[in-house]
Amino acid sequence: xxxxxxxxxxxxxxxxxxxxxxxxxxxxxxxxxxxxxxxxxxxxxxxxxxxxxxxxxxxxxxxxxxxxxxxxxxxxxxxxxxxxxxxxxxxxxxxxxxxxxxxxxxxxxxxxxxxxxxxxxxxxxxxxxxxxxxxxxxxxxxxxxxxxxxxxxxxxxxxxxxxxxxxxxxxxxxxxxxxxxxxxxxxxxxxxxxxxxxxxxxxxxxxxxxxxxxxxxxxxxxxxxxxxxxxxxxxxxxxxxxxxxxxxxxxxxxxxxxxxxxxxxxxxxxxxxxxxxxxxxxxxxxxxxxxxxxxxxxxxxxxxxxxxxxxxxxxxxxxxxxxxxxxxxxxxxxxxxxxxxxxxxxxxxxxxxxxxxxxxxxxxxxxxxxxxxxxxxxxxxxxxxxxxxxxxxxxxxxxxxxxxxxxxxxxxxxxxxxxxxxxxxxxxxxxxxxxxxxxxxxxxxxxxxxxxxxxxxxxxxxxxxxxxxxxxxxxxxxxxxxxxxxxxxxxxxxxxxxxxxxxxxxxxxxxxxxxxxxxxxxxxxxxxxxxxxxxxxxxxxxxxxxxxxxxxxxxxxxxxxxxxxxxxxxxxxxxxxxxxxxxxxxxxxxxxxxxxxxxxxxxxxxxxxxxxxxxxxxxxxxxxxxxxxxxxxxxxxxxxxxxxxxxxxxxxxxxxxxxxxxxxxxxxxxxxxxxxxxxxxxxxxxxxxxxxxxxxxxxxxxxxxxxxxxxxxxxxxxxxxxxxxxxxxxxxx
Numbered sequence: 001x002x003x004x005x006x007x008x009x010x011x012x013x014x015x016x017x018x019x020x021x022x023x024x025x026x027x028x029x030x031x032x033x034x035x036x037x038x039x040x041x042x043x044x045x046x047x048x049x050x051x052x053x054x055x056x057x058x059x060x061x062x063x064x065x066x067x068x069x070x071x072x073x074x075x076x077x078x079x080x081x082x083x084x085x086x087x088x089x090x091x092x093x094x095x096x097x098x099x100x101x102x103x104x105x106x107x108x109x110x111x112x113x114x115x116x117x118x119x120x121x122x123x124x125x126x127x128x129x130x131x132x133x134x135x136x137x138x139x140x141x142x143x144x145x146x147x148x149x150x151x152x153x154x155x156x157x158x159x160x161x162x163x164x165x166x167x168x169x170x171x172x173x174x175x176x177x178x179x180x181x182x183x184x185x186x187x188x189x190x191x192x193x194x195x196x197x198x199x200x201x202x203x204x205x206x207x208x209x210x211x212x213x214x215x216x217x218x219x220x221x222x223x224x225x226x227x228x229x230x231x232x233x234x235x236x237x238x239x240x241x242x243x244x245x246x247x248x249x250x251x252x253x254x255x256x257x258x259x260x261x262x263x264x265x266x267x268x269x270x271x272x273x274x275x276x277x278x279x280x281x282x283x284x285x286x287x288x289x290x291x292x293x294x295x296x297x298x299x300x301x302x303x304x305x306x307x308x309x310x311x312x313x314x315x316x317x318x319x320x321x322x323x324x325x326x327x328x329x330x331x332x333x334x335x336x337x338x339x340x341x342x343x344x345x346x347x348x349x350x351x352x353x354x355x356x357x358x359x360x361x362x363x364x365x366x367x368x369x370x371x372x373x374x375x376x377x378x379x380x381x382x383x384x385x386x387x388x389x390x391x392x393x394x395x396x397x398x399x400x401x402x403x404x405x406x407x408x409x410x411x412x413x414x415x416x417x418x419x420x421x422x423x424x425x426x427x428x429x430x431x432x433x434x435x436x437x438x439x440x441x442x443x444x445x446x447x448x449x450x451x452x453x454x455x456x457x458x459x460x461x462x463x464x465x466x467x468x469x470x471x472x473x474x475x476x477x478x479x480x481x482x483x484x485x486x487x488x489x490x491x492x493x494x495x496x497x498x499x500x501x502x503x504x505x506x507x508x509x510x511x512x513x514x515x516x517x518x519x520x521x522x523x524x525x526x527x528x529x530x531x532x533x534x535x536x537x538x539x540x541x542x543x544x545x546x547x548x549x550x551x552x553x554x555x556x557x558x559x560x561x562x563x564x565x566x567x568x569x570x571x572x573x574x575x576x577x578x579x580x581x582x583x584x585x586x587x588x589x590x591x592x593x594x595x596x597x598x599x600x601x602x603x604x605x606x607x608x609x610x611x612x613x614x615x616x617x618x619x620x621x622x623x624x625x626x627x628x629x630x631x632x633x634x635x636x637x638x639x640x641x642x643x644x645x646x647x648x649x650x651x652x653x654x655x656x657x658x659x660x661x662x663x664x665x666x667x668x669x670x671x672x673x674x675x676x677x678x679x680x681x682x683x684x685x686x687x688x689x690x691x692x693x694x695x696x697x698x699x700x701x702x703x704x705x706x707x708x709x710x711x712x713x714x715x716x717x718x719x720x721x722x723x724x725x726x727x728x729x730x731x732x733x
Contacts, residue, residue, distance in 0.1 A: 031057065031099045031106040032542050034522040035615060035653045038135045038584075040111045043089040045075055045728050046097075047703040048109065049082045049522050049652050051543045054101030059085035062096035062108060064188070071100070078726035081521065082703045093139065094189035112136050113189035114144070115584075116181065117560045118440035120410040121212045121359050122386035124148070125203035126173040128213025131410060132165045132183065132194075133442040133562060135586060139187035147182045148173060163562050163586065164442065169213065173200050208315070210361045212388055214336050217311055221285055224263030228253045240270030240294070247276040250286075257284050267317065269293040280306040280314070288317030291343045291366070295320055301327035306334050313338040321347030325374045328352040335359050348372030351399060352379040359386040371397035371419070375428040381406055389414065395451070397423045400431035400467075403438055407509065412444040418571070421452035432465045432571060436580070437476075439510040441561040450570040454594075454629050463572030465595060468557040470580035470612055474500040476511075477581075477610045479647070482518075482549040487540040490551065493533035498609075501555055510556045512581065513537065514613045516648025518548035524583055524615055527553065550648050552611035554581040561585050568592045572631050574624075579603040579640065582614045589621040597624065597634035597661075599676050602650040602700075605642040616653045626663040626679075633661040635709075636676030639700040639723050642689045651701045656681060656709060663713040679714040681706055681732075685723025699725040707731050 029052035036048050048059065057080075058071035072085040083099060095111040117134040124130050138144055138160055146153040151170035159166040165183070173179065178197035184190065204216030228238040228249065233256060236249040250265070250272065257263040262283025269289040274296055280286065286304070288294025294317040296303060303319060306312060307330070319329060319342060328346055331337050331354040343366040344352065351369070354360065369378040377399020381387060387409040394401060397419045403411060416432050423430075432448045435441065448465045455463055470476070476498060484491040490513075501511060507529060514524040523545075525537035535553070545551070557580030564586065568574050573596035575587060587598060598619055602612050614637075624633030639650045663679055675686045683704045700723040708731040711717040720727050 029054070029101070030104045031101045033099055033106050033109045034542055036097070036109045037111060037618070037653060037655055038115055038616065039618065040087055040095060042087055042091045044657070045084050045086050045705055045707055045730055046111070047082060047084045047653060047705050047728065048097065048099055049703055050099065050106070051081060051520065052101060053077070053080045053083055053099055055080060057083040058100045059083060060098050060100055061091070062098060068098070075730070076726050076728055078702065082726050084703065084705070084726070084728050093141070093187035110189050112139060112187055114183045114185045114192045116183050116192055116194045118408040119198060120386070120388050120408070121214055122408060123199045123201045123214050123359060124169045124173070124179055125201050125213035125216055126169060126175070127171040128169050128203050128216055129206065129211055130167050130169060130213055132167055132181070133163060133410070136162065136185055137165050137183060138162045139185040142186040144186060145184045148179050149177070163564055164444070175200055175202050208313070208338065208340055210338055210340065210363055210388070211390070212359070212361060214359050215338065215361065217336065218285065218313060221262045221283060222264050224257070224260070226253055226257055226263060226265050228265055229268040238267060238272055240268050240272040242271035242273065242297070244273065245275040246272040247274045247278060250278050254278060254281050254284050254286065258282065262311070267294050271295045271297055274298040274300065274303045276300050277302045277305050280304055280309060280312050282309040283311050285313045285315065287315045290316050291318050291341060294318070297322045299323050302330050304329040306331040306337055309334045309337070311336040313340065314342060315340045318343040318345060320345040321349040324348050325350065325372070330354070331360065332356050338363070340364055342366075344368065346378060348374065349376070350374065351376045354379060354381050354384065356383045357387075358384070360384055361388045362392060363388070363390050365392045367392065367394045369396040369398070371421070371423050371426070375399060375426070377401060384409070395419055397421075398426070398428055398430065400434040402434045403441070404434060404436040406438050407440045409438065409441045410444070411441065412446065414446045416446065416448045417451045418449075419451050420455055424456055429462050431463070431467045434467045436468055436471060436557060437510060437555050438468070439556060439559045439561065441558070442564070443566060444562065444564045445566065447567045448569065448571065454570050455572055464576045465568045465571040465573060466563065466575045467578065468576070468580055468582065469578040470554070470557055471500060475608065475610060476500045476555040477612065478553040479606065479609050479611050480551060482545045482547060482551060484547070485541070485545045485549070487544060489534055489536045490545055491534050492551075495530060495533045495535055495553070497530055508555060510559055511553070512556050512559070512583070513551055513553040514581070514615070515545050515549050516552050516611060516613055516650065517550035518545065519543060520545040520549055521649060522615070522652050524613070552581070552613055552648065554612065556581050556583060558585055559583045563587045564589060566590045568595045570629060570631070571595045574598055577601060577614065579610070579612055581612045582617060584616045587617070587619045587622065591623045592633065593625050594627065594629040594631055596631045597636065597676065597678070598622065599634070600637045600651070600654065601640065601675065602638070603640040603642065604647055604650065606645055606647060607643065611647055612650065614651045614654065618655045618657070619659065620655065620657045622659045624659070624661045632663060632678040634676050634678050635659060635661070635681050637683045637701060637704060638675045639685045640675060641685055641687050641700070646698045649699060649702045652703060654701070654704045656704065656706045658708050660710045661712065661714055677716060677719055679711070680716045680719050681709060681711060682719040682721070683724040683727055684719060684721035698723055702726055704728070
């Protein structure tokens with residue numbers, strides 16, 4: 001360990017090899033690649049995990065004509081299941097790799113191919129805009145192509161990048177059909193298809209600039225306007241004088257518009273008092289004269305109730321709580337609903353619930369929630385599909401903004417500020433954004449900070465900026481041993497999804513299973529169904545498990561998601577995945593100022609059926625600056641073992657590349673960060689409970705690549721410890 005620290009201090013390129021295997025003769029088993037990085041550049045060391053690699057595997061590149069190159073430089077191997085090799089510095093674009101174990105050659109594994117994850121909505125329209133999120137969507141030197149039902153779509157290159165394409169759908173799409181979306185980044189890797197079809201709805205001009213295709217349906221509604229204070233058809237008219245109750249008048253206008261097929265109810269400038277609740281209807285737009293002109297001052301629960309409706313919007317006003325801990329505006333079980341340019345002054349009221357919706361846009365809003373005795377945060381966004389949450393500003397003191405269980409979501413260009421005024425010693429735990437069990441989520445270009453700070457409580461286990469955890473008391477894990485398997489299923493009579501998994505829907509889309517030990521280790525699949533212990537998965541096993549195979553099933557805490565270019569300031573912790581299953585996530589190009597680090601924390605507690613794998617996570621290009629305060633930087637991959645049994649491998653294909661930790665202060669003690677040493681890159685197993693003093697020689701974290709990082713002013717720099725097998729560390733400073 002002293003040599004490792006010294007080598008990095010001196011800038012020496014050091015490859016840490018946990019188990020190099022001597023060369024041997026040809027192998028008869030065909031090698032199978034199970035896990036590989038999604039992306040790579042020339043000069044990178046890439047790790048490939050699989051089955052049947054043999055004792056001296058070689059990695060070869062396939063040329064465009066199908067011929068193979070000479071073997072790449074092998075850096076490390078492990079037990080016939082993992083090999084690391086260095087890519088040539090000159091290679092770019094699509095990289096077609098094989099593993100050869102002597103006389104046998106694996107199928108091809110293509111790096112830098114496009115991986116489309118999701119759109120920003122669950123519906124597109126002919127000629128309408130949509131965003132496509134994923135990995136490797138835009139490749140240097142090539143322009144991508146997108147088709148919808150084989151018709152070419154327009155890609156707006158000026159607003160596209162590697163993780164997001166801005167697309168205009170073809171005008172020839174047929175409303176009512178399902179859309180198959182394909183992407184080719186044109187780097188030689190070929191076409192990829194979005195793994196589900198998207199509905200096609202009627203189009204129109206996006207008159208409100210929401211940026212999603214379904215919002216074009218508002219164009220037909222804005223042509224019919226009813227003035228709430230003067231339309232002669234209204235039996236009650238809104239006074240908005242700050243004295244009279246305007247609930248009935250506004251409801252009368254909403255109902256009139258709904259009965260006529262839809263339109264826009266225009267509220268006047270002034271203060272509209274709401275003693276009751278306005279029930280929003282389908283095809284109704286409720287619009288004020290502006291945030292600073294029209295104020296709805298509410299004095300009862302659910303001042304605006306959008307429940308079980310389709311195509312509605314609330315725009316251009318302030319909603320102000322006048323009395324305290326009452327229910328806030330609500331949107332639930334609705335579709336195509338927009339909240340735009342609203343100032344929500346929640347005044348210590350119950351947090352807003354915007355849940356179980358499909359296609360919902362919240363744009364350009366201010367959400368203000370002061371310190372309150374109810375310990376309520378600003379809003380809960382759960383079980384929403386097709387959520388766009390953009391250009392909003394949130395200031396809050398209690399609770400946590402929550403996007404858990406959402407999917408197909410774009411959370412971008414928002415400002416979230418935690419207000420510490422008079423909040424240093426509150427007992428509630430606060431996070432800036434919690435996202436438990438979210439999937440297909442893009443969190444891009446947001447700013448998270450502290451106001452009236454800094455946070456001074458160094459003892460409380462608190463303050464993650466971005467947090468995904470495995471559910472607290474509502475764990476979703478199930479573990480066991482395979483009794484039998486077919487190409488698309490496995491059998492264990494003791495397999496029973498627990499109550500937390502089946503809380504709201506039968507089998508959720510993000511319910512997954514991983515082979516963590518024995519034959520077929522490393523394979524992860526989506527669970528399609530469970531019937532009397534037979535688990536059916538979404539695609540065939542690459543290596544069919546057998547009765548030596550151990551599995552871990554869980555709802556993924558986060559999967560197929562992107563955390564890109566966010567700025568995080570002064571929170572005790574940065575980005576934390578805490579004892580939860582995670583797969584296929586990019587954490588790229590974020591900036592953290594005096595705000596903790598990045599923690600990937602897997603865990604095993606067999607008594608509670610807990611085993612949380614993390615596969616295919618890239619932590620790249622992140623910048624950490626620490627020059628004041630109490631929250632120093634780190635990047636940490638840790639396995640927490642709470643019992644002795646060597647159940648399986650928890651982490652495979654974790655890449656930590658091109659990050660910079662910078663500090664100009666001596667080591668700061670942070671009592672809660674015992675697992676993740678501060679001011680360091682670390683990969684390690686931590687033992688707790690009954691396992692604490694027992695054997696630590698177990699393989700839990702396989703093939704982590706730590707390459708071309710910097711740790712400037714750090715006390716230790718790089719800590720590679722027990723449980724971290726076949727770790728490669730190269731080019732670090």
